[in-house]
Amino acid sequence: MSASATSLPGTAGETSGQPLLRIEDIRKSYGELEVLKGVSLTVAEHQVVAVIGPSGSGKSTMLRCINRLEEPNSGRIFLGRDEITARNARLNELRRNIGMVFQQFNLYPHLNARDNVALALRKVLRQSKATAYATAEKTLSRVGLAEKFTAFPAQLSGGQQQRVGIARALAMEPKVVLFDEPTSALDPELVSGVLAVIRDLKALGYTMVVVTHEMGFARDVADHVIFMDHGQIVEQGPPAQIFSAPKSERLRDFLSKGLGH
Amino acid sequence: MDNIYRYFFNLDVMRQSLPFLLNGLWLTIGIALMVIACGLTLGLGLAVVRAFQIRILNIFIIAFADIFRAIPALVILMLVYFALPSVGITFSSITSVVITLSLVLAAFSLEIFWAGITAVNPGQWEAARSTGLTFTQTLRHVVLGQAIRMVIPPLTNRTIAITKYTAIASAVSVPEILNQASTQQAQLANPTPLTLAAILYILMFLPLVFLSRYLEHHYGKGR
Amino acid sequence: MDQIISSYFNLSVLRQALPYLQNGLILTLWLSISIVPLAMIAGLVIAMLFDLRQKWLNALLVVYIDLFRAFPPLVLIIFIFFGLPFLGIRFSEFVSFVLAATLNGAAYFGEIFRAGIASIPRGQYEAAVASGLTPLQAMIHVVLPQAIRNVLAPLTGNIIELVKATSLASVVAMPELLRSARIAQGNTYNATPLIAAAVIYLILLWPAVRLASRLERRAIARR
Numbered sequence: 225m226s227a228s229a230t231s232l233p234g235t236a237g238e239t240s241g242q243p244l245l246r247i248e249d250i251r252k253s254y255g256e257l258e259v260l261k262g263v264s265l266t267v268a269e270h271q272v273v274a275v276i277g278p279s280g281s282g283k284s285t286m287l288r289c290i291n292r293l294e295e296p297n298s299g300r301i302f303l304g305r306d307e308i309t310a311r312n313a314r315l316n317e318l319r320r321n322i323g324m325v326f327q328q329f330n331l332y333p334h335l336n337a338r339d340n341v342a343l344a345l346r347k348v349l350r351q352s353k354a355t356a357y358a359t360a361e362k363t364l365s366r367v368g369l370a371e372k373f374t375a376f377p378a379q380l381s382g383g384q385q386q387r388v389g390i391a392r393a394l395a396m397e398p399k400v401v402l403f404d405e406p407t408s409a410l411d412p413e414l415v416s417g418v419l420a421v422i423r424d425l426k427a428l429g430y431t432m433v434v435v436t437h438e439m440g441f442a443r444d445v446a447d448h449v450i451f452m453d454h455g456q457i458v459e460q461g462p463p464a465q466i467f468s469a470p471k472s473e474r475l476r477d478f479l480s481k482g483l484g485h
Numbered sequence: 486m487d488n489i490y491r492y493f494f495n496l497d498v499m500r501q502s503l504p505f506l507l508n509g510l511w512l513t514i515g516i517a518l519m520v521i522a523c524g525l526t527l528g529l530g531l532a533v534v535r536a537f538q539i540r541i542l543n544i545f546i547i548a549f550a551d552i553f554r555a556i557p558a559l560v561i562l563m564l565v566y567f568a569l570p571s572v573g574i575t576f577s578s579i580t581s582v583v584i585t586l587s588l589v590l591a592a593f594s595l596e597i598f599w600a601g602i603t604a605v606n607p608g609q610w611e612a613a614r615s616t617g618l619t620f621t622q623t624l625r626h627v628v629l630g631q632a633i634r635m636v637i638p639p640l641t642n643r644t645i646a647i648t649k650y651t652a653i654a655s656a657v658s659v660p661e662i663l664n665q666a667s668t669q670q671a672q673l674a675n676p677t678p679l680t681l682a683a684i685l686y687i688l689m690f691l692p693l694v695f696l697s698r699y700l701e702h703h704y705g706k707g708r
Numbered sequence: 709m710d711q712i713i714s715s716y717f718n719l720s721v722l723r724q725a726l727p728y729l730q731n732g733l734i735l736t737l738w739l740s741i742s743i744v745p746l747a748m749i750a751g752l753v754i755a756m757l758f759d760l761r762q763k764w765l766n767a768l769l770v771v772y773i774d775l776f777r778a779f780p781p782l783v784l785i786i787f788i789f790f791g792l793p794f795l796g797i798r799f800s801e802f803v804s805f806v807l808a809a810t811l812n813g814a815a816y817f818g819e820i821f822r823a824g825i826a827s828i829p830r831g832q833y834e835a836a837v838a839s840g841l842t843p844l845q846a847m848i849h850v851v852l853p854q855a856i857r858n859v860l861a862p863l864t865g866n867i868i869e870l871v872k873a874t875s876l877a878s879v880v881a882m883p884e885l886l887r888s889a890r891i892a893q894g895n896t897y898n899a900t901p902l903i904a905a906a907v908i909y910l911i912l913l914w915p916a917v918r919l920a921s922r923l924e925r926r927a928i929a930r931r
């Protein structure tokens with residue numbers, strides 16, 4: 225897989241870099257319920273950030289605010305120098321720089337694997353069919369699906385479907401990739417394959433924000449771990465600190481329960 | 486604006502034509518109820534017969550369903566009213582309309598009921614037969630209930646759509662709403678009766694449309 | 709038996725009626741290929757407007773759909789044909805009919821497409837816009853292809869109904885298939901032309917009717 229690592233510069237293990245994604249004090253409410261109570265966060269280039277926390281802590285909502293699938297009520301989000309939350313932001317252009325991988329995969333059931341990946345290449349980047357297919361096939365090969373170009377989602381296992389989902393995000397050569405609990409909908413035996421793909425992406429220098437329940441994965445792969453609870457970032461730091469020396473009561477509580485599952 | 490009022494919402498004309506239109510309304514409702522009762526009964530009956538898989542009968546049932554779904558109701562009405570008398574079979578215009586629309590509704594509802602029967606899980610048949618129920622008992626006590634529940638939304642929609650076609654009765658001079666309205670319009674040289682007819686139709690069918698929306702929501706959830 | 713043949717399957721009458729039937733069929737086809745695409749496009753627009761999620765707009769669209777579903781198409785035709793001229797609005801027969809049938813058909817198509825779009829999980833749209841597609845592109849390339857597949861059964865059914873509804877044009881004296889057959893029947897004092905018209909409708913729509921029942925059975929089984 226690393227043989228075809230052409231798209232991004234960067235060396236494995238590098239953790240520092242220019243700030244790429246900046247979230248400033250975003251808030252989000254549904255009616256009375258405030259799900260994000262002022263979240264700020266900076267992600268550097270080539271950094272892998274894991275977001276952990278109990279269900280309903282607002283981590284998915286925070287992630288979905290980054291490409292404005294959810295509209296934050298206030299606060300600002302920047303990708304490089306572009307403000308994503310600007311009123312006149314060219315959303316479709318910004319979104320192509322932000323890849324997203326969904327919990328439920330959200331593959332297009334009426335399109336085969338190659339067309340799932342090629343759709344945005346053709347319609348957003350205006351690539352010719354041949355170019356888009358070449359890119360799609362290369363990307364699918366990189367996630368280990370060289371045999372499955374013409375398979376439809378229904379013919380693939382959950383793990384394979386999620387790898388198509390990852391290929392679909394990567395093919396656009398995004399600056400940052402968002403993962404919304406990418407393994408939560410998978411059978412346990414399929415989880416490791418998908419996590420291995422994400423691990424490989426880190427080696428290639430991708431910038432990633434991963435909302436996850438896999439604590440082992442967060443500890444091994446992330447450069448930085450965010451713990452959210454009740455719509456706020458309670459604690460953050462390098463994995464060693466978060467998992468070995470949690471400072472807050474809530475994180476200690478969460479880890480003692482969370483690691484059990 | 487004045488013209489709209491004068492020609493479409495003329496109160497004098499409304500007052501004069503309302504009694505005629507109300508007579509038409511009762512007739513329309515009567516025809517509609519007859520059609521629904523006869524059409525659905527015949528449709529369900531034929532679907533049940535079809536379940537017995539008797540080859541020769543099935544060919545007739547399928548042919549019946551296809552013919553009466555493919556030919557427009559107005560064409561069938563013309564055949565019943567104008568063509569049957571050639572062989573000495575004569576029906577009154579109202580009877581002709583009831584026969585026509587009942588046959589059309591039977592054809593459509595037969596297909597829908599049959600689709601429901603085939604959609605019931607085969608495990609239901611196996612379970613019922615394994616407890617010693619006969620084919621007919623299984624059909625009657627186990628399968629039909631489930632089948633009918635499944636098809637309520639499409640059945641309601643289709644029943645409303647066909648019942649609306651009672652308006653074609655005006656083409657054979659049955660004095661139902663539309664016919665009364667046309668007559669009044671011609672006599673009073675004012676189209677307000679047509680507005681009135683439109684309002685009556687909406688009053689009559691809008692509740693049914695709402696009902697179908699409710700049923701669609703209520704029975705469509707499992708999808 | 710002889711009487712049936714001479715009254716309904718009279719070849720010499722058929723030969724006389726043929727030119728009428730031919731012209732009638734051509735007009736029926738013209739009407740059909742005018743109203744089906746128009747109503748379908750209008751229905752699609754209605755369904756896509758729903759997706760803008762504007763409260764007052766949605767309320768308006770629901771009112772439109774429900775009113776026209778509650779309204780017999782024949783009443784609408786008579787209204788446009790005999791009512792509007794009082795306001796000085798005069799369309800040709802063809803345009804009047806196309807207008808009425810499109811208004812009516814669009815309501816049905818709108819409701820069908822709306823239900824289809826609503827049946828597609830939100831994640832499909834989100835995945836598409838997250839990859840940079842515009843909302844319109846997401847609709848056209850991701851949501852609609854799946855939505856249409858989910859509503860093929862009612863879609864086919866509604867196309868058949870619209871084609872059959874062209875027979876209503878006979879009521880406003882348009883010489884389509886039914887009206888032409890009636891004229892030929894009047895000229896020959898024989899019902900053969902009416903039978904012939906019915907057979908032509910049957911040949912025209914039978915394949916679609918078969919397809920519709922196959923699709924419907926599959927749709928109900930999926931519930």
